[in-house]
Amino acid sequence: MITNNIEVLFGGQAGDGSLTTGDLIATAFKRMGLELYTYKDFPSRIRGGHTNYVIRAGEHRHYGLADYVDAMVAFDLECVERHIQEIRPHGFVIFDNSTEKLTDAVRRPDVTFYEVPLAKIAKEQLGLELVRNTISMGVLAALVGMDPQIVRTLVTKQYERKGEKVVAQNVAAIDAGEQYVREHCTTPSGYDLVARPDGDRLLMMGNDAIGYGALVAGCRFMAGYPITPATDVLEWMARHAPKYGGVVVQAEDELAAINMTIGASFAGVRSMTATSGPGQALMTEGIGLAGVVETPIVVIECARAGPSTGMPTKTEQSNLNHLIFSGHGEIPRVVLAPGTVEESFYLTVAAFNLAEKYQVPVFVLSEQALCQSKETTPRLEFGSVTVDRGKLIRNGGVTFGEYKRFAFSEDGVSPRVIPGVDGGMHLAPGSEHSDGGVITEDATNRRRMMEKRMHKLESMRPELPRPNLLGDPKAVVAFIGYGSNRGPIAETQDRLHADGIATRFLQLRTLWPFPEEEVRAFVHSAAHVFVVENNITGQLERLIRYVTGPLPHMHPVRKYDGRPFRPIEIIDAVKKVLASATSPTEKGASVTPVGPEKTAAGVRSVAR
Known part of the structure; x- marks a missing residue:
């Protein structure tokens, strides 16, 4: 008997309630005190097409999927056909056989099948076929020993706004599922x-954590245009920001959204927008404007599979180059990358402080596998948040005719006033300009202005979120990655450790300015460096090679099918390389590194 450790997949057609059912069961698991990670894999249309919702629950925190699924709740045959090979040996399947029958081609002798006529029970006993999903919850609860009252309470809360009749039907559906198990599933x-x-924990989505971070950091204006998977941020802010004096605008397109964001920031309000790849492409010119007029903005980039429309509901890490290098000309910018829901909150807060203190655009790079996934997380520490508005002047103290908005300074940052400050009238043109904002093409001024703006990148380095170092700092088998790959890599480390292979993992949280010193020291003290990323061209690996030079011991681990890594995929890649190693050191035996300051300079070591 396996206790308090299960991964369940709910699957069916988009619009049939599979995702809602998964959400309810996830909440039930959380109420039972279990730690959760959820992942949604759904098509980019409202109805029709296969969709599935995976819940991983256990007594320990995980930030990604397991190797295999333990249980499947399949509302149609297509779900079984697609995922039967993902089921762990001795797992089980709950299948609705009301209209479709299991074929010999999908049956496995090492998997238990519970064929339950969910739709038939719903229609004949309860008079409403829609409640078949709720019946499946009762079936699952009975099979895994859940307290049925937890599920009943959640269903009551979910449907209470629809009236007593709907609540009663769904509670009866749970009871019907439990009864079927008692009578038929031996x-x-x-x-x-x-x-x-x-415990005092939350279950929330990455995009929700970003919304909380923005609001607590003082963001009071957001403009955006709906785009998957970033729309959740816009909707969250629309629900909550007005309660705290905020304004949220659904713009007519991304060009309008980025320029509204710049305008609101110019007026003195902490402002942001949220988008994904196609929208980011449209915002490129506006971001260049923010850079040259030194106006702080925060851009939430929820990456998805591209190019063009690509796969809007699938995950990918193929926008890194775009965020770092896009746009004509050169501007200072910051790219932060959270790896968990919890980090999504804290790095969003950091983004607003960095943007305003250094008067630059700051990107928070998430991705579909993180921003639309849910995790249990400790309660967020709102009280620990500090707001640093930098050199913002709001109460006068400047003299008209003497104030220079783009004054040269030691750190590259100039005093900033907002419209209405007495004596602070100034120009802020998108053309090159003098320290007073006057348009000029003077060669000396151009050189000084470029150096002034770009010097901010060096000034801010001590304040940027440091990389996290996980694992054995002396290990010679090393991983580098960012974003949603934090979870799969960390679990890979645990599994390899159990096999006698020591590893360390550098989780990058600031991708630009690139942490050159830390990365260079990390990779040069390892025998093998595995760069794990979700794209085909190795964008992170190329960035690393750009600062380290050629590295024959660097190995790519890439996935680009729109789905997140499972640990077994990384483990297989590592063991394949180590199998060809010729010495014990190369195979993963621990050695003494050159020194802590050289192996992990400036790196923050954290527990998993």
């Missing part, structure tokens, strides 16, 4: 979920 599932203290 084979134990092999899984048992036992409630633990819930």
